[in-house]
Amino acid sequence: MTSSGKKPTDISRRSLLGTAGAGALLAVSPFSINILRAQEQTIKIGFPVPLTGPYGTEAQDQVRAAEVAIAEFNEAGGLNGRKAELLVRDDKLNPGEAATRALELIEKDKVNFIVGSLSAAVQLAVNNVTKERGVIFNSISQSDAINEIADFSKFTFHEALNPHMTAGAVGRYAFPKFGKKVAFLTADYAYGHEMVRGFREAGKAVGIEELADIRHPIGATDFSTLLPRIQALKPDILCICNFGRDQQIALKQATDFGLKRNIKLITPILLYTGRLAAGAQAFNGVIGGTSYYWGIEDQFASAKAFNDRFRKMHDGKVPSDYGALGYGGVKTLLMAAKEAGSVESEMVIAAMEALKYDxxxxxxxxxxxxxxxxxxxxxxxSKTQNQRNEADVFDVVATEQPNEANLRSCESLGHKA
Known part of the structure; x- marks a missing residue:
C-alpha cells in the first residue's frame, strides 16, 4: 500500500484522464479555442440617438423598443450562443457629436453594427463615419439624401420611411379630399425641406396651387407672427412640416388661432408621443402619416406580438411610431446575422438584401x-371620441401598401436599377 492509501489503479486512471484531457486541449487549440472565444463575445450594437433635446421623448422610446429586440434575440439563443448587447449613446441632435459618438463606438467599443439617429443631418454624419470604416449602419430616421448615391454605400441601410414616401402618401390621400390651395409651415432644415418636396411631388398629379412656404428654425416656441400670415392666404390645406415639440407647439397655437375653422391641417408625420403630450384638442382632426401605430395589432399578428412584449417590459405602455423603428432597425440586423451565421459585414449585407420580413x-x-x-x-x-383607452388616440383612415412605385427611382438617386 502506498503512503497516500490510494491504489495504483486509481493513480493510473487519474493519470490517464489527465493525459486525455491535455490531449483534447491540444486537439482543439488554437483554432477551436478562438471559436469558443468568439461564441462568448457579445454582438455589440451601437445606438446613438438624441436622448437630450427636442426629440428626447421619441429617442427614449426608440431605446425601449430596441431593448425588446435585444431581449427576444438573446432569449432565442442568440447567434450560436452569442448574445447581443445595446450600447446607447446621446448624440444630442448634433451632427458633430453624433460623428464623435459613432467613431468611439467603432474604435473604442468595437461594435459590430450601428443603428440609430433621429435627424436627417445627424444620420448623414453617422453614415459618413460608418461607411468609411466598413460598419453596417441601419438608420431609423427619415431622410431622402441617405438613399442618394452621394451618401449611400453598401454598408448603408434605411429601416425608416423617407420623406418622399411619407409626404407623398399623405398628399395623395389629402389633396383630392380637402382642396388644392396649399400653404406650408416648414422647419428650416433637411427634414422640413424634404417633406415639402415630397408633398410637391404628390401634388403635381392633382395640380395643387402652392400659396407659400413659410419657414421657422428648429426649436421654435412662438408661431404667433407666422400664423396670421398663413390665415390671410386662405389655403384649403396647411401642411405643417416639423417634428417633436415643434409640431406640438405649432398645432396648439394653430388651434388657438382658429385656423382649423377654415383650413385642414395635415402633417407628413403625426407623432404618437406628441399627441399624448399636447392633448386631444391641439391634434383634433389633424391628418398625418406614420410608419407604425400600435392599433394595427388588430390587423397584424406581428404588431400584436411586439406590442405585448413591449407592454411586458415597459410597465404596460405601448410603443410609439419612432419607438417601433428602434425595434425594427435592431431586429433586422440581428435576424440577418442569424441567417448569415456570422456578424461579418459582407455576409450580413447579403442576408439583409435577401430579407423578406414581417x-x-x-x-x-x-x-x-x-x-x-x-x-x-x-x-x-387624431380623434377625441370613441377611445378604447388612453393610448387609443388615432384612427387609421387609409393604408398605402408597400410599392416601389411610390419610391424615387434608383436611376434618379444615381444608382443602377
Whole structure:
C-alpha cells in the first residue's frame, strides 16, 4: 500500500484522464479555442440617438423598443450562443457629436453594427463615419439624401420611411379630399425641406396651387407672427412640416388661432408621443402619416406580438411610431446575422438584401439598389371620441401598401436599377 492509501489503479486512471484531457486541449487549440472565444463575445450594437433635446421623448422610446429586440434575440439563443448587447449613446441632435459618438463606438467599443439617429443631418454624419470604416449602419430616421448615391454605400441601410414616401402618401390621400390651395409651415432644415418636396411631388398629379412656404428654425416656441400670415392666404390645406415639440407647439397655437375653422391641417408625420403630450384638442382632426401605430395589432399578428412584449417590459405602455423603428432597425440586423451565421459585414449585407420580413407592421423588404425598406405607410387622423383607452388616440383612415412605385427611382438617386 502506498503512503497516500490510494491504489495504483486509481493513480493510473487519474493519470490517464489527465493525459486525455491535455490531449483534447491540444486537439482543439488554437483554432477551436478562438471559436469558443468568439461564441462568448457579445454582438455589440451601437445606438446613438438624441436622448437630450427636442426629440428626447421619441429617442427614449426608440431605446425601449430596441431593448425588446435585444431581449427576444438573446432569449432565442442568440447567434450560436452569442448574445447581443445595446450600447446607447446621446448624440444630442448634433451632427458633430453624433460623428464623435459613432467613431468611439467603432474604435473604442468595437461594435459590430450601428443603428440609430433621429435627424436627417445627424444620420448623414453617422453614415459618413460608418461607411468609411466598413460598419453596417441601419438608420431609423427619415431622410431622402441617405438613399442618394452621394451618401449611400453598401454598408448603408434605411429601416425608416423617407420623406418622399411619407409626404407623398399623405398628399395623395389629402389633396383630392380637402382642396388644392396649399400653404406650408416648414422647419428650416433637411427634414422640413424634404417633406415639402415630397408633398410637391404628390401634388403635381392633382395640380395643387402652392400659396407659400413659410419657414421657422428648429426649436421654435412662438408661431404667433407666422400664423396670421398663413390665415390671410386662405389655403384649403396647411401642411405643417416639423417634428417633436415643434409640431406640438405649432398645432396648439394653430388651434388657438382658429385656423382649423377654415383650413385642414395635415402633417407628413403625426407623432404618437406628441399627441399624448399636447392633448386631444391641439391634434383634433389633424391628418398625418406614420410608419407604425400600435392599433394595427388588430390587423397584424406581428404588431400584436411586439406590442405585448413591449407592454411586458415597459410597465404596460405601448410603443410609439419612432419607438417601433428602434425595434425594427435592431431586429433586422440581428435576424440577418442569424441567417448569415456570422456578424461579418459582407455576409450580413447579403442576408439583409435577401430579407423578406414581417417583424412588427406587415411585409417589408430592402430594395437592393439603395437599401431602402419598402413598406406600408399608414394614414392616421387624431380623434377625441370613441377611445378604447388612453393610448387609443388615432384612427387609421387609409393604408398605402408597400410599392416601389411610390419610391424615387434608383436611376434618379444615381444608382443602377
Amino acid at each position: 417583424y412588427y407592421k406587415g411585409p417589408q423588404y430592402f430594395r437592393k439598389c439603395d437599401h431602402q425598406s419598402v413598406q406600408s405607410v399608414f394614414i392616421i387622423e
